[in-house]
Amino acid sequence: QSVLTQPPSVSGAPGQRVTISCTGSSSNIGARYDVHWYQHFPGTAPKLLIYTNDNRPSGIPDRFSGSRSGASASLAITGLRAEDEADYYCQCYDSSLTVSLFGGGTKLTV
Amino acid sequence: VQLQESGPGLVRPSETLSLTCSVSNYSISSGYYWVWIRLTPRKGLEWIGTVDKSGTTSYNPSLESRVAVSLDTSKNHFSLRLSSVTAADTAMYYCARGEGFNGYDFQLDYWGQGALVTVSS
Numbered sequence: 001q002s003v004l005t006q007p008p009s010v011s012g013a014p015g016q017r018v019t020i021s022c023t024g025s026s027s028n029i030g031a032r033y034d035v036h037w038y039q040h041f042p043g044t045a046p047k048l049l050i051y052t053n054d055n056r057p058s059g060i061p062d063r064f065s066g067s068r069s070g071a072s073a074s075l076a077i078t079g080l081r082a083e084d085e086a087d088y089y090c091q092c093y094d095s096s097l098t099v100s101l102f103g104g105g106t107k108l109t110v
Numbered sequence: 111v112q113l114q115e116s117g118p119g120l121v122r123p124s125e126t127l128s129l130t131c132s133v134s135n136y137s138i139s140s141g142y143y144w145v146w147i148r149l150t151p152r153k154g155l156e157w158i159g160t161v162d163k164s165g166t167t168s169y170n171p172s173l174e175s176r177v178a179v180s181l182d183t184s185k186n187h188f189s190l191r192l193s194s195v196t197a198a199d200t201a202m203y204y205c206a207r208g209e210g211f212n213g214y215d216f217q218l219d220y221w222g223q224g225a226l227v228t229v230s231s
Binding site: 033034036038044045046047048051052057089091093097098099100101102103104105 | 147153154155156157160170171172204210214215216217218219221222223224
């Protein structure tokens with residue numbers, strides 16, 4: 001079981017808004033280490049979606065946004081599209097384990 | 111920047127898994143962190159280890175006794191060796207470029223396509 005906890009799955013209809021949570025602890029997200037998010041289509045390379053909590057790399061639409069509060073972070077996707085159907089992972093450094101952690105991943109179904 | 115993993119797709123139990131990541135359009139001796147990650151159905155994404163431009167390494171404590179990551183600047187590639195493999199090491203292995211504070215705290219902005227490695231006799 002991952003130290004960063006994500007829901008195994010979320011779903012939404014086209015056009016709707018969904019959020020994916022990433023719950024950590026006082027040694028990672030709660031310690032204010034940066035959270036990053038990745039989008040992964042099986043069979044392809046994962047893609048950096050959000051970096052340093054709430055920043056989008058060039059080319060990522062503003063339908064994707066990141067936030068954090070306390071020991072948790074969230075990825076929000078608005079205006080859902082069929083092509084958003086993928087796996088999403090959060091990532092954060094953990095100072096207690098001295099490790100770069102990934103969440104267990106969330107499968108988004110549109 | 112492009113990254114491409116290469117290496118055997120089948121490794122026998124107890125042997126050593128070896129993969130290479132060739133980097134194009136960026137000199138690995140110029141900076142950033144060079145990272146290995148794996149993906150399994152059971153554990154999802156798992157960070158394996160990191161090497162920086164000077165060859166300094168950082169490893170996942172759960173794998174540290176079996177893993178070695180190294181840099182070859184003359185060939186502009188970096189490598190992974192994982193010894194004493196078992197079926198639990200069967201995974202898709204990715205290499206990636208890390209940008210961040212150190213070998214543990216980074217985001218991964220460029221990834222390879224992945225190399226499937228199966229551990230089986």
